[in-house]
Amino acid sequence: MTRLGTIRFRLHIAVLFLSVLFLILPAVTARASVAIQDVKSSKGVDAWLVEDYSVPIIAIRFVFDGGSTQDPPGKEGLANLMTGLFDEGAGNLDSEAFQIRLDDVGAEMSFDERRDGTYGSMRMLAERKDEAFDLLRLAITQPRFDQAPIDRIRAQILSGIIAGENDPDTIAQTKWAEAIYGAHPYARSDQGTRQSIATITPDDLRAFHKANFARSGLHVAVVGAIDAETLKQKLDLLFGDLPEKQQLKPVADIDPRLAQHVEVNYALPQTSLQLAYPGVKRDAPDFFAAALMNEILGGGTFTSRLFSEVREKRGLAYSVNSSLINQDHADALIITTATRSDRAAQTLGIVRDVVKRMAEEGPTEEELAATKKYMIGAYAINNLNSSSAIAATLVELQVDKLGIDYMQRRTAYINGVTLDQVKAAAKKLLSAEPAIMVVGPKLGEVANGG
Amino acid sequence: MTFQAEWLRAMLLSTSLVFAATGPTLADSAPGEGKVTDFLLDNGMEVVVIPDHRAPIVTHMVWYKIGSADEPPGKSGIAHFFEHLMFKATTNHAAGEFDRAVSDIGGSNNAFTSYDYTAFHETVAPQALEQMMSFEADRMRNLILTDDVIKTERDVILEERRMRIDNNPEAVLDEEVDATLWQNQPYRIPVIGWMQEMEQLNRTDATAFYDKYYRPNNAVLIVAGDVEPDAVKALAEKTFGKVARGPDLPPRVRPIEPEQNTKRTVTLSDARVSVPSFSKQWVVPSYHSGKDGEAEALDLLAEILGGGTRSRLYQQLVVKQGIASNAGAFFQGTMLDDTNFTVYGAPRGDAKLADVEAAVDAEVMRIAKDGVTSEELEKAKDRYVRSMIFARDKQDSMANIYGSTLATGGNVQDVQQWPDRIRKVTADEVKAVAARYLVLDHSTTGYLLPQTQAGN
Numbered sequence: 001m002t003r004l005g006t007i008r009f010r011l012h013i014a015v016l017f018l019s020v021l022f023l024i025l026p027a028v029t030a031r032a033s034v035a036i037q038d039v040k041s042s043k044g045v046d047a048w049l050v051e052d053y054s055v056p057i058i059a060i061r062f063v064f065d066g067g068s069t070q071d072p073p074g075k076e077g078l079a080n081l082m083t084g085l086f087d088e089g090a091g092n093l094d095s096e097a098f099q100i101r102l103d104d105v106g107a108e109m110s111f112d113e114r115r116d117g118t119y120g121s122m123r124m125l126a127e128r129k130d131e132a133f134d135l136l137r138l139a140i141t142q143p144r145f146d147q148a149p150i151d152r153i154r155a156q157i158l159s160g161i162i163a164g165e166n167d168p169d170t171i172a173q174t175k176w177a178e179a180i181y182g183a184h185p186y187a188r189s190d191q192g193t194r195q196s197i198a199t200i201t202p203d204d205l206r207a208f209h210k211a212n213f214a215r216s217g218l219h220v221a222v223v224g225a226i227d228a229e230t231l232k233q234k235l236d237l238l239f240g241d242l243p244e245k246q247q248l249k250p251v252a253d254i255d256p257r258l259a260q261h262v263e264v265n266y267a268l269p270q271t272s273l274q275l276a277y278p279g280v281k282r283d284a285p286d287f288f289a290a291a292l293m294n295e296i297l298g299g300g301t302f303t304s305r306l307f308s309e310v311r312e313k314r315g316l317a318y319s320v321n322s323s324l325i326n327q328d329h330a331d332a333l334i335i336t337t338a339t340r341s342d343r344a345a346q347t348l349g350i351v352r353d354v355v356k357r358m359a360e361e362g363p364t365e366e367e368l369a370a371t372k373k374y375m376i377g378a379y380a381i382n383n384l385n386s387s388s389a390i391a392a393t394l395v396e397l398q399v400d401k402l403g404i405d406y407m408q409r410r411t412a413y414i415n416g417v418t419l420d421q422v423k424a425a426a427k428k429l430l431s432a433e434p435a436i437m438v439v440g441p442k443l444g445e446v447a448n449g450g
Numbered sequence: 451m452t453f454q455a456e457w458l459r460a461m462l463l464s465t466s467l468v469f470a471a472t473g474p475t476l477a478d479s480a481p482g483e484g485k486v487t488d489f490l491l492d493n494g495m496e497v498v499v500i501p502d503h504r505a506p507i508v509t510h511m512v513w514y515k516i517g518s519a520d521e522p523p524g525k526s527g528i529a530h531f532f533e534h535l536m537f538k539a540t541t542n543h544a545a546g547e548f549d550r551a552v553s554d555i556g557g558s559n560n561a562f563t564s565y566d567y568t569a570f571h572e573t574v575a576p577q578a579l580e581q582m583m584s585f586e587a588d589r590m591r592n593l594i595l596t597d598d599v600i601k602t603e604r605d606v607i608l609e610e611r612r613m614r615i616d617n618n619p620e621a622v623l624d625e626e627v628d629a630t631l632w633q634n635q636p637y638r639i640p641v642i643g644w645m646q647e648m649e650q651l652n653r654t655d656a657t658a659f660y661d662k663y664y665r666p667n668n669a670v671l672i673v674a675g676d677v678e679p680d681a682v683k684a685l686a687e688k689t690f691g692k693v694a695r696g697p698d699l700p701p702r703v704r705p706i707e708p709e710q711n712t713k714r715t716v717t718l719s720d721a722r723v724s725v726p727s728f729s730k731q732w733v734v735p736s737y738h739s740g741k742d743g744e745a746e747a748l749d750l751l752a753e754i755l756g757g758g759t760r761s762r763l764y765q766q767l768v769v770k771q772g773i774a775s776n777a778g779a780f781f782q783g784t785m786l787d788d789t790n791f792t793v794y795g796a797p798r799g800d801a802k803l804a805d806v807e808a809a810v811d812a813e814v815m816r817i818a819k820d821g822v823t824s825e826e827l828e829k830a831k832d833r834y835v836r837s838m839i840f841a842r843d844k845q846d847s848m849a850n851i852y853g854s855t856l857a858t859g860g861n862v863q864d865v866q867q868w869p870d871r872i873r874k875v876t877a878d879e880v881k882a883v884a885a886r887y888l889v890l891d892h893s894t895t896g897y898l899l900p901q902t903q904a905g906n
Contacts, residue, residue, distance in 0.1 A: 054504045055842045096769075103760050103829060106836045125839060152772065159775035159798045163725040166900075270612035302537070302549035302559075312546070315605025318613055338613050370554050377556010381507065381573050386844045 034390060036404050039222075041232040043240035047220035048394045048404060049231055052387070058129055058224035060136070061121040061391040062239075063399060065217030067114050069185040069251045069329075070208070075200055077192020079118055079212075081154060082205050083111040086120070088149035090138035095149045098135070107132035109139065115186060116251075116328040117399065118212055123388060126225035133234050140213065140238055145205040154197055161191055168266040172439040175264060180256040180276060180435055186330055211247040215239060221394035223387040253329045259433035263442070271344035271440025272336070275351065278432050279324055279331025280425070282400050289417050289425040290333075291324060295371045296363045297354070297426075298322030298335060300378075303370075309354050310337060316347045326400075333429050341441045348436070348443070359430035362423030376411050486852070487679040488862045491686060493695040494667030498852050498862060499682045500674035502845050508675035509845050510582045511571040512590075513853040515670070516663040518643070519565040519636040519704060519786070527607065527643020528659050530563040531651050534603050535660075536570060537561075540592040545599075548585045557582075565637055566786040567857035573846070576676045583671075583689035590664050590693055600653050608649065611642050619720040620898060624729075627716050627896035628790075631731050634705045635787060665696030670856045674849040702859075704787060707733055710892040721901040725775070726803040727796035730810070730895040734887045736785040738859035745783045746871050747879040748791060748887075752781035753830040754822050754880070755813065756793060760829070762817065763793065767809050773801035777810060786858045791887065803897070814888050821881030834872050 037049040068079040087102060087109055088095040102109060107124040120140065124132035164170030174189060181187035191197075218239060222231055256276055280290040298306035298321045310320040320337035335355070339347040363371075383393045397406050488498045518529045539545040552559040557574035572582045615621040625640045632638030642648070671690060673682050710733055737745040756763040756779025767774035777795035793814060795806040841847040855865050 052504070055839065057839060057843060099759060103833075106832065108840075123840060125836065152769065155772070155798045156768075156775045159725055159796065163723075165724045167722045167724075269616045270609065301553040303546060303553055308546075311606055313602070315602040316609070318606055318610035338617075339609060340612065370550065374553040374556050377575070378553075378558065379556070380505070381556065381558050384505075385846075388843075 034384060034407070036394065037228055038404055039228045039231050039235070041235035041240065043236045045215065045218070045220070045235040045239045047222055047231065047235055048398065049221075049226070049228055050223040050390055050394070051225075051227060052223060053225045055387070056126040056225050057123060057387060058126055058132075058222065058226050059121070059123045059387040059391045060220070060222045061119065061388070061395050062218060062220040063117040063119045063395050064212050064214070065117055065246065065399075066212040066248050067117045068188070068190045069115055070212060070249060071185070071188065071192070072204075074196060075192075075204055076188045076196040077157065077190070078200055078204060078208050079113040080190050080192065081150070081157060081197060081200055082143075082145075082208055083113045083118060084153040084157070085145055085149055085205065086111045086139040086143055088153065089144035089146050090135075091142040091144075093138065094144070095146065098138070101131075102135055105131045105135060107135065109136060111139075113190060115190070119395075121388065121391065129226065129234075133237060137238050141241060143205075143209060145202045145209075147202060150200075150202060150205070154200070157191055157197060158194065161194055161197075168264050168268065168439055169272070172262070172264040172272070172437060176262050176274070176435075176437050179260060179262045179437075180258070180332075181254060181330070182257060184254045184329075185251060186254065186327070210243065214243040214246040216244060217246040217248065218242075219395050219398035221391040221398070223391045223394075251329050256330055256332050256435065258435045260435050262435065262437040264437075264439045265442050266440060268440045269341060270338050271341045271438060271443075272338045273344060273348055273351070274437040274439075275335040275355075276435040277333040277335075277355075278429050279326065279333050280429065281331055282326045286421060286425050286428075288413050289421040290429060292368060292371050292375065292414070292417055293358070293363065293422050293426045293429070294322050294324045294333060295375060296367045296422075297358050297430075299371075300382075301374060305354050305358065306335070306337075306351065309350055310339075310347060314350070316340075316343055316350065320351070335434075344438065344440060345443045348438075355430050355434075358426045360427075362419065362426045365419055368417075368419055368422055372414050372417070375414055379407070379410065486862060486866070489679075489683065491666065491691045493691060493693060494665075495686070495690050495693075496670040496856060497682065497686055498670065498672050498856065499677065499679040500672070500845075500848050500852065501677060501679070502675050502848070504676075506575055506676050507573060507845070508576045508579050508673060508677055509571065509573050509849045510579060510586070511569055511672040511674075511849050511853055512586050513567050513569045513670040513672065513857045514663060515566070515668050515702070515857050516568055516659075517564050517566040517857075518639060518641040520663070520702060521636070521639070521659075522655075524647060525651065525655055525659075526639045527611075527648040528651055528655055529568055530642055531604065531607050531648070532656060532659055532664075533561050533563045533568050533570075534607060535593065535595060535599070535656055536589055536664075538599050538603070539594050540588050541594060542588050542592055543585065548589070551581065551585065563641055564854075565641060567854065569853055569857075571846075571849075579673070579677065579682075580685045580689065583685055587689040587693050590666065590669070590690075593660060595653050595656055595660075597653055600651075600656060604648070604651060607642070608645070611645060611648065614642060615640070616645070619718055619722055623716065623718040623896050623898050626718070627729065627731065627894060630714050630716050631733065631790060631894040633708060635707050636704055637785075637787070637789075662696075662699070665699075666690055666693045667695050668699055670853060672849045672853045672856075674845045674852075702786060707788060710889075713891050714894045715897065716894070717897045717899060719899040719901050723898055723900045725796055726897065726899045727794065728803060728807050728895055728897050729792055729794040730807075730893050731790045731792045732887050732889070732893050733788050734781070734791040734883070736787065736789040736858070737783045737855075737864070738786050739788050743871065743875060743879055744883055746868075746875050747883040748781050749783055749834070749872070750827065750830045750875055751817070751822075751880050751884055752779045752791065753833060754826045755779040755817055755884075757830070757833070762813050763795070763810060766813055767795060767806060771809060772799070773809060774798055774806050777806065784854045784858055784860075803899075807895075811890055814884070814890065818881070818884040818888055821884070822877050824877055827875070827877050827880065831872055831875075835869060838869060 034050045039047045039049050071078045105128045109122045111120045122136050178187045298304045306320045310316050317337045317339045322335040325332045384390050486500050521528050555578050559572040561570040629638045735744045763777040767777040774795050775798035780792040782789050793810050795810050797803050797806045
């Protein structure tokens with residue numbers, strides 16, 4: 001039990017690492033500043049490196065642009081299925097042989113897809129790095145996609161899909177995505193459907209791998225006990241022989257459809273509420289003004305306005321927060337909370353009042369000053385608390401095209417934001433009529449005492 | 451891989467676990483060549499310093515040796531409720547002042563409650579350490595509890611319960627499986643409390659609880675990060691050292707389990723469930739309650755039987771037989787009293803839950819009868835050693851390992867000698883704990899079933 005945890009009700013929107021500090025994490029350690037080297041291999045593969053020998057491990061993380069938006073229509077779930085197969089046979093090693101080797105070498109490898117990218121990572125012991133990188137090379141360049149593991153992983157995914165079919169939260173996520181994204185690929189489930197995953201063949205997987213795993217859409221970060229020269233060789237080994245150019249289908253930008261109500265009525269003791277307002281692009285000039293405003297409204301501290309009004313003063317909810325969500329093709333500001341079902345209408349009213357007041361008046365000078373200090377100081381603690389976290393952060397900085405010196409510039413960006421800019425951002429984002437989702441008994445038709 | 455049967459694993463994660471640790475893991479020396487130091491303040495507060503000079507950051511934690519299993523009868527949830535109340539006003543600081551002080555310096559703070567302990571933590575720059583200590587020392591004794599504060603915060607924990615438990619069939623079942631596995635030991639009671647008792651918690655309960663347990667002689671201070679032991683000692687004496695020692699607390703002797711001699715089942719059918727699943731549990735010793743080497747052997751048993759994709763359960767049920775979407779085993783050794791050992795599984799495709807359970811049972815019987823191979827044992831030990839090296843990469847992992855060990859009857863040496871003790875476990879010892887404790891006729895099984903499916 002924690003005083004503030006994550007809410008079970010998950011957003012059907014990928015939260016990017018640097019989009020916002022969206023919850024209080026358990027205590028962490030961090031390097032307050034990191035020296036990043038820009039490393040280019042002889043075959044032209046680029047990576048950011050943080051060299052650090054204090055713990056004898058190496059973490060690598062990389063992403064290929066694309067992700068589940070690239071699933072062909074009717075083959076939804078292809079990227080997700082593919083990411084489940086990289087440790088199920090590669091090169092001359094079948095599934096079992098590969099996994100035994102990986103275990104012997106003591107490396108942890110994982111792949112996951114998001115809407116806009118296919119991610120891979122490995123954490124290894126420095127003393128076994130040659131063997132570990134070699135297994136990673138096999139997985140990236142020569143995945144086998146054998147029929148038996150395909151069928152096994154597909155059956156696991158199918159179980160997960162079936163498991164959600166009567167679950168109100170899962171039903172709600174699907175309904176919400178379809179309501180706000182319409183015909184856009186973001187409306188589709190990463191896992192796919194019963195029907196779509198049944199159609200996926202080994203050839204589909206090979207074609208997807210070939211089109212997506214190419215160097216034009218690759219971003220790499222490495223942290224730990226390895227020097228630049230050694231890393232260059234490893235980069236060539238891992239990525240040097242991949243095709244030069246990705247073959248991606250273009251994905252349109254979309255403004256989420258707001259000003260609508262989505263309801264999933266179910267007799268639950270607690271009603272979940274979700275509101276979506278317009279967002280702000282990661283590279284927009286008013287991004288930091290919006291980020292500061294969001295932090296004051298309902299960000300990751302115990303001092304936000306929503307936390308104060310909904311939880312501290314009235315005890316209406318355990319969890320209430322707002323997040324700025326940035327994806328490649330859509331942005332939004334999302335507020336979530338959950339409350340006893342007979343108080344859902346009241347809670348929704350209070351959330352909307354807090355938003356309205358922020359839209360009309362903006363924050364105070366004191367709130368802004370305090371929040372600037374928080375956002376500057378919390379960056380390291382929230383994003384750089386382990387080798388893997390640093391590697392993940394550096395990959396997102398590359399994806400967002402923020403530059404290798406971003407961490408040095410970030411403080412000045414935040415300090416440069418004026419109160420008027422924050423007020424303008426509040427008005428711009430929060431004056432809109434939101435999309436609202438209610439998961440629970442129909443609002444106003446509940447009478448329970450708890 | 452991306453597919454994780456979270457809907458299944460949710461059933462297995464104890465509500466109290468807020469940091470993922472499979473057991474105590476430790477590096478021989480912390481990063482930055484720091485040596486772990488421990489000492490006592492004059493008022494009885496224990497202090498552990500874990501130097502880690504990689505970054506100008508410090509993790510500051512106060513662990514109280516009080517958890518939900520220490521609550522008075524009928525007052526379930528008071529330990530967790532009190533964790534929340536610790537964030538309210540004191541005689542020296544208005545409500546929210548501490549939180550604001552932390553966020554003003556870009557720090558993070560939170561707290562958590564488990565069966566055996568309650569912990570409060572902040573992560574900040576080293577120069578703010580004294581300020582954090584001063585705030586923590588202040589709230590150890592100077593809270594102002596009013597009826598208004600109690601009422602509002604009680605509503606918050608009721609919402610927390612609805613979110614974590616009542617809205618979630620897996621959690622509801624899990625709670626009732628615990629209450630069936632444990633017949634007498636207070637681990638049968640959920641950490642967050644039973645709803646009807648939570649609703650009645652009041653200021654009198656809170657004050658009594660505070661006065662009894664929130665004392666320096668019932669607390670452990672863990673400081674990890676860019677600090678030196680001497681400096682920590684000086685600051686701790688200046689802040690926590692000024693808090694008066696409380697009356698000596700009696701030993702934490704709790705009602706113990708009677709002999710386990712029945713096979714019990716708990717079934718929940720719910721319309722939200724489409725894929726059935728089960729978990730089966732036994733009462734087993736913990737690191738604190740077990741005889742020498744028993745808990746280490748149980749840790750290795752859990753790893754070999756069902757710790758990951760190389761485990762027997764996964765390989766047999768998911769890969770070879772193809773009847774399960776997931777299957778595994780779980781042991782939480784860091785507890786003050788006896789703990790539980792869990793196996794679990796869920797069917798896939800046309801397989802029936804009963805087939806999955808029978809296959810899991812067969813693996814349990816096989817490991818109890820024939821034991822483990824030396825190769826399996828060595829690989830499991832290697833994975834633990836590896837996890838210790840990886841754990842050194844995160845300061846808070848180290849702080850949590852020391853804090854939870856010291857709050858459950860262990861000491862610094864226990865943590866430091868743990869890798870060697872794991873290395874010493876023999877195949878015979880693993881077989882012995884499996885045969886002694888994993889007796890199918892003395893187990894408690896929970897079934898989560900779709901609404902339409904009849905009972906097992």
